Amino acid sequence: MDQATVTLVRASNPGPLTGSGTNTWIFGLDETVVIDPGPLEEEHLQRVAETALRVGRVAAILCTHHHQDHRAGADRLAELTAAPLAVFYQRADRAGVLPLHDQDRILAGRSELVAIHTPGHASDHLCFLAERERLLFTGDHILSGTTSVIWPPDGDMAQYLASLRHVGELAVDRLLPGHGEPIDNPAEMVATLIGHRRAREEQILAALRPGPARPVDLVPTLYAGYRKEVWDFAAQTVLAHCLKLTGEGRLRQLGGGDEAAFELT
Numbered sequence: 001m002d003q004a005t006v007t008l009v010r011a012s013n014p015g016p017l018t019g020s021g022t023n024t025w026i027f028g029l030d031e032t033v034v035i036d037p038g039p040l041e042e043e044h045l046q047r048v049a050e051t052a053l054r055v056g057r058v059a060a061i062l063c064t065h066h067h068q069d070h071r072a073g074a075d076r077l078a079e080l081t082a083a084p085l086a087v088f089y090q091r092a093d094r095a096g097v098l099p100l101h102d103q104d105r106i107l108a109g110r111s112e113l114v115a116i117h118t119p120g121h122a123s124d125h126l127c128f129l130a131e132r133e134r135l136l137f138t139g140d141h142i143l144s145g146t147t148s149v150i151w152p153p154d155g156d157m158a159q160y161l162a163s164l165r166h167v168g169e170l171a172v173d174r175l176l177p178g179h180g181e182p183i184d185n186p187a188e189m190v191a192t193l194i195g196h197r198r199a200r201e202e203q204i205l206a207a208l209r210p211g212p213a214r215p216v217d218l219v220p221t222l223y224a225g226y227r228k229e230v231w232d233f234a235a236q237t238v239l240a241h242c243l244k245l246t247g248e249g250r251l252r253q254l255g256g257g258d259e260a261a262f263e264l265t
Contacts, residue, residue: 003133004029004111005055006176009048011038013069016229019145019179022069024048025137027130031056031109034083035128035137036064036178037073045073049080058083060098060106062113064139064178065122066091088117088124100126113137118167120160121148127167134173142167142189144180147196149233150240157240158247161197164190197241204241205250205264212254212263215239 007026014021022038032052038044052058058081063071066087074085086092086106089099100106102117106128114129118141128137140148141163150157168190175183183189200222207218215238223234242262245251254261 002029002110004108004130005032006133006135007051007055008176009044009051011041011044011069013039013041016227017149017233018069019143021179023176023178023180025176026052026055027111027113027128027137028055028059028108029110031059031107033060033062033106033108033113034058034077034081035062036070036139037061037077039069040072040076042076045077045080048077052081056109059108061085062100062106062126062128063087063091064127064137064141065125067122067140070139070178088126091124116166116170118163119156120163121150121155123154123156123159125163129170129172131171134171135176136167136170136172136174136186137176138167139178142175142177142183142193144177144183146180147193149237151233151236152240152243155236155240157197157237157244160240161194161244164194168194200238201241201245204238204245208251208262208264212261214259214261215242 004027009024011022024038025035026032032055034052061074061077061083078085084098086098086100089101092099100115104115106113116127116129118125118127121140150160172186175186203222216235218238219231219235246253251262252265
């Protein structure tokens with residue numbers, strides 16, 4: 001049985017959160033879908049359109065989530081390819097944008113993808129499963145070489161971990177992330193990420209034993225080995241951990257907003 005082709009076109013938007021740039025994936029057999037158009041960068045979008053159209057008609061433009069390094073170029077790419085944009089149904093906020101629900105199937109010529117709702121990094125996050133090819137396009141849910149930022153309130157640590165466990169149950173041989181290189185050990189990667197989050201929670205609980213603290217105050221200790229340019233993002237992920245632990249009854253929140261602190265129960 002013929003397999004769909006998969007092509008990567010990487011955007012030129014490197015940075016602390018985007019790594020070497022956003023990965024735009026082109027998938028299909030005879031026709032294609034484009035996953036994550038990337039930033040509104042004309043040269044990149046022209047390359048994506050030309051590459052996709054060489055395979056065949058572009059049937060749809062899919063976005064894993066609404067963050068601008070993944071979706072900003074979607075409208076322009078739709079102009080270049082005459083393809084409709086498809087996003088998680090709660091973000092389909094105007095005429096002509098196709099709503100996607102969990103388990104929806106998207107045809108890509110003689111192949112297809114299944115939308116898998118994976119909230120956590122973002123409430124609207126979708127991964128796209130190619131069952132026949134045993135591939136999963138993971139957007140920012142699973143990255144290569146780094147971990148996802150979980151930024152409340154749209155980001156939710158409990159949902160993120162549940163989504164990781166769900167992905168771990170899928171029959172796939174390869175993960176194709178929104179940033180970084182392909183991942184050829186899916187089960188090991190998922191287990192590593194879950195273990196990393198559990199270890200981080202234990203570090204947070206240990207750091208709070210002396211008394212209450214704000215997430216931002218914990219970052220220099222928890223992320224001592226990381227570049228300071230990522231500490232602001234790290235503080236949001238620590239907050240997400242603290243909110244999860246509060247929901248489980250292991251922490252208590254004191255105050256709100258930027259001054260919110262947490263203490264052991």
